[in-house]
Amino acid sequence: MIKKTRKVRYTKFEIEVMDVLWEVGGSSVREIQEHLPESRRPAYTTVQTIVYRLEEKGAVRRVRKIGNAHIFEPAVSRKTVHNRVLDELIDMFGGSMRPLMAHLVESGRLTLENLREMEDTLTRIERGEGKEPAGEKGKRRPASGK
Amino acid sequence: MIKKTRKVRYTKFEIEVMDVLWEVGGSSVREIQEHLPESRRPAYTTVQTIVYRLEEKGAVRRVRKIGNAHIFEPAVSRKTVHNRVLDELIDMFGGSMRPLMAHLVESGRLTLENLREMEDTLTRIERGEGKEPAGEKGKRRPASGK
DNA sequence: ACTTGCCTACTATACTTGTAGTAGACATGC
DNA sequence: GCATGTCTACTACAAGTATAGTAGGCAAGT
Numbered sequence: 001m002i003k004k005t006r007k008v009r010y011t012k013f014e015i016e017v018m019d020v021l022w023e024v025g026g027s028s029v030r031e032i033q034e035h036l037p038e039s040r041r042p043a044y045t046t047v048q049t050i051v052y053r054l055e056e057k058g059a060v061r062r063v064r065k066i067g068n069a070h071i072f073e074p075a076v077s078r079k080t081v082h083n084r085v086l087d088e089l090i091d092m093f094g095g096s097m098r099p100l101m102a103h104l105v106e107s108g109r110l111t112l113e114n115l116r117e118m119e120d121t122l123t124r125i126e127r128g129e130g131k132e133p134a135g136e137k138g139k140r141r142p143a144s145g146k
Numbered sequence: 147m148i149k150k151t152r153k154v155r156y157t158k159f160e161i162e163v164m165d166v167l168w169e170v171g172g173s174s175v176r177e178i179q180e181h182l183p184e185s186r187r188p189a190y191t192t193v194q195t196i197v198y199r200l201e202e203k204g205a206v207r208r209v210r211k212i213g214n215a216h217i218f219e220p221a222v223s224r225k226t227v228h229n230r231v232l233d234e235l236i237d238m239f240g241g242s243m244r245p246l247m248a249h250l251v252e253s254g255r256l257t258l259e260n261l262r263e264m265e266d267t268l269t270r271i272e273r274g275e276g277k278e279p280a281g282e283k284g285k286r287r288p289a290s291g292k
Numbered sequence: 293a294c295t296t297g298c299c300t301a302c303t304a305t306a307c308t309t310g311t312a313g314t315a316g317a318c319a320t321g322c
Numbered sequence: 323g324c325a326t327g328t329c330t331a332c333t334a335c336a337a338g339t340a341t342a343g344t345a346g347g348c349a350a351g352t
Binding site for chain 2: 012
């Protein structure tokens, strides 16, 4: 089963809109607009246009209506979108992770702490403990696990 | 001295052209075109247009002429450009490195080896040894190191 | 001096993105 | 049932990007 992901690109603004949907869940255009930070809140119809375009790109879908307003829902996961934009970036860095990583380190964006922390996480995952059970932190899965 | 970096954006194609200039150094449009991989070699005038646009963006400059052909040279470093595109990406990931890093780890793009390697590099840099003297790999700086 | 061919500068077109206006449909309060 | 206001669907437009064509200049060979 090949995922027919015809190279859709996402812009910053589109992702901001998706962020609202990922956080809040199904929303009307009005709700989306109201969830955008005041500092960055375009006209209602501007948001509408972006939502429509996201729909064309297959990133959101209309799930139902409330009154005469459509309710939109994400049709792709945040992870999928992040993967897409990351792929674009990696391309710009020569096509592989290495130059990107090198740049991150050299530019001082990655500190030793960052690295150690990630290493921890990874080690834990590889040990089969899966990643932190998002949500209540500190919550350790009771060993009883089926 | 504030760097007047008025938010210039770079596209993949523009970076490909810059890559040629960073590698090869001053080149004419023709030379740039010929250095692009055959698989991705647009018409001469297409390359020319991109170079002109890069010039407007202040990323390249004409340094001299050979015959009636202009020779272009990078006016910004690869690092600067990489920083710019990375900033854009980080924005899309919510504005900080953390979500980006988390994604890299979770998506399996960053392996333990990658991390350890980077950690090594960083440790060395912090120890004041500067970064790997790029070039012959495997070449270990003789322990004599001052 | 002429021809030939490459190069420049400009123009063109189609698509994407950010931004928003408008006309008409439709629900809701009275 | 009518007025009011919201929402949709469509249209518009400027900037940016990918792509390339064209006219005329200039240099090099003959």
